Amino acid sequence: MNQQSQGLKKSFNIKRFIVEQPVFIIFLLFSIVIGILKPNFLGLSNVRNLFMDISVYGVVACTMTIAIICGEFDLSASSTFIWSQILFCTLLNRWGGSALGILAAAIVTLISGMIIGSVNGLIVTRLKINSFITTLGMMIIIKGVALVFTDGKMVSTSNGFIAKMGTGALLGIPYLVYIYVVFVAIAFFVMKYTRFGRNIFATGGNAVVAKLSGIKTLFYKYMVFVIIGFASALAGIMLVSQVRAGSVLYGTDLALTAVAATVIGGTSLSGGSGSVAKTFLGMLVLGILYKALIFLGLQAYYQTLIKGLVLVVVVAADAYLNRSGNIRK
Amino acid sequence: MKGITKTFPGVRALDDVTFSVARGSIHGLVGENGAGKSTLMKILNGVLYADTGEIIVDGQPCRFKDTKEAQAKGIGFIFQEFNLINTLTAAENIYLNRLKIRAGRIAWKQVNQDAQALIDELGFNFSVTEKIIDLSAAQKQLVEIAKALSFDAKLIVMDEPTSSLTTNEIEKLFEIVKKLKSEGITIIYISHKLEEIYSICQTVTILRDGQIIDTQPVSSISKNKIIELMVGRSVDMEFPKRNTVPGEIVLDVQNLTRRGIVKGVTFNLRKGEVLGIAGLVGSGRTELAEAIFGAEKHDDGIIMVKGKKVAIHSTYDGKSNSIGLLTEDRKETGLVLDFNISKNITITNLPKVSKSGILINRLEKQYAQQFSDELGVRTPSINQLTINLSGGNQQKVVLAKWLFSDVDILILDEPTRGIDVGAKYEIYLLINQLAEQGKSIIMISSELPEVLGMSDRVIVLNEGKKKGELSRDELSAEAVMHMIIRSEGENGGNN
Incomplete structure (x- = not known):
């Protein structure tokens, strides 16, 4: 309660808010400018599509933020994502006749994602290999597995239920968006209001101090990989429900986009601070950019270029604001 | 200038x-x-x-x-x-x-x-x-x-x-x-x-x-x-006195060994006692403390807490068995500097401020404020980041975090390093207070006068071995140095 009222007080201090949330300001300005140029842009269906677009990657970005807060990092999320699409499609084609079969396919896919995360976690915590190298290796291995399994071909599914899942909506809001929002809400709650979350912050803030305070730091590092494995598999299922296919070509940029959204949102790469809510904004900025480019008639290929530019500009602006903020201290 | x-x-x-x-x-x-x-x-x-x-x-x-x-x-x-x-x-x-x-x-x-x-x-x-x-x-x-x-x-x-x-x-x-x-x-x-x-x-x-x-x-x-x-005031440089009589044995360490660093150390610690560990830098003092707390594994030996043999393989085990370690380097290993005072204090015992895994904000602030006040941390607010505190205040927060953990056995490794005279005296008073409350304290320090002034009993380490033990009456700088030097001589003979 206390903290909430403090939060309110803070938001009245506009200057401070700008310094702390530059991304939100950029996001607002950008939306307004495009909105003026192209009034349709802020139309209901476009906003709806925007949220739909960011849901899949957003789920992973959210857990990538948790990993980064914990001082870890997972490059293999892209491959887990790819593998999960393929596995889920394959299982759907085999078991998809009954509701139970669909549920089983989803559960098996989620477990397979968690197993991949678990292996990452064990390598990092037991063999003490840094997460960059570990997950780079895992990324290549899992992609290799996916290539061997499919011969590089796309696997498609015509399962009716799953198609409904991907396109259906409740009260005008797509199911996938509900999944994303609920996912972020849970992650936000866990990180802010639970012991589990606090210990992840402590581990990322200073792993030695956390360990010497009696916190099982290795357990938290391990769990972070399991969680991101789970999220990557969930994202895979979500994508399949949208495009009704899985392919080694879908989502190779997932891990790096997730890191970009985290950083654009304002979570520091050094660990110990940040928030999944900020990353939600980061995803919105990326999503709105993508939409805007299409609206303005630019080729989709510009997306990558612009994404990179935004990343650098936002981070530079943030660093600048931080520095000028520090001088006042 | x-x-x-x-x-x-x-x-x-x-x-x-x-x-x-x-x-x-x-x-x-x-x-x-x-x-x-x-x-x-x-x-x-x-x-x-x-x-x-x-x-x-x-x-x-x-x-x-x-x-x-x-x-x-x-x-x-x-x-x-x-x-x-x-x-x-x-x-x-x-x-x-x-x-x-x-x-x-x-x-x-x-x-x-x-x-x-x-x-x-x-x-x-x-x-x-x-x-x-x-x-x-x-x-x-x-x-x-x-x-x-x-x-x-x-x-x-x-x-x-x-x-x-x-x-x-x-x-x-x-x-x-x-x-x-x-x-x-x-x-x-x-x-x-x-x-x-x-x-x-x-x-x-x-x-x-x-x-x-x-x-x-x-x-x-x-x-x-x-x-x-x-x-800016006159300070009694004597070490503050306390009136405690050590009680029953709470920690019994037998033949504790870390290969090449700690060699078969045996000692015990009583309730309400301040046990000093004297020795030169590199004598294995810190390494012994790490092994007892579980920060580093030991190769051999038995640790008994309150009469029961315990297995300590991690810091979590150490804390669960009511042992805490205040490390010698508060900036690197004592505090999460980017956390505020409140979070640093509750870090050792989140269950105390949460219910079924969910943190209760009001309770956390309340406890943090209480411990911060009790230890006399000078700060405008417990929301202050610890990176902004002076050395003495940081050390008090580290002490607060271990008091908050409710452990009965507290190992203090260089608790007054790099802090000023006034803050030192306050730390001494706190140590006495803790002993009076029935906590048992192991105090490691490079400053011999401090060890002598504060301890009920002192054990002397050199090159990973226990070289002797001195009771309150036998304590003197000469006696400690004598034990260290005698053992140096022995080693010379062995080589």
């Missing part, structure tokens, strides 16, 4: 400070943490600018925009923490960014020769082609001095240069400092350890709350007077 004033928002860090140092002297600068010593020296170094006032070097007014300009005027700095790059050699560090280039490439032979000459001149012999990481603390300190000399420094500021050195190394450092003086180099020597000021300085300046309180020749001012001037 004349009329220097520096204000930070809300604080006047330096208030019209005029400070002069005679050429070729060793000038001590003392003051509590936060008195303004560092700020003053940072202005001299060009890291900060003064709001008003001027710096006069050899009669010429100067204004330093950065460290490089200060260096050019012959002002060198040696800080408490080493400013060396571990993976480079001593010579590379000395001539960092100034490596001599000949014919388009680095003249390694010349560089190494020059560096070696500097080191040799200081009367040490080790090779400058060794990497910093392979050098001892004293050798690193020497590299810092050599680096300052390589700039032709006329004035060297040393900020707590002995904090990571052993007694022997300190003596060697003092010889070098005296030698530098005899060569006409001026030294400003900042230290918390007044013994050091007395053994090498001619003059001492006392700074308090951003003002110069007094400057005196050390020969005409007593230690107690200096302390009084530093804290």
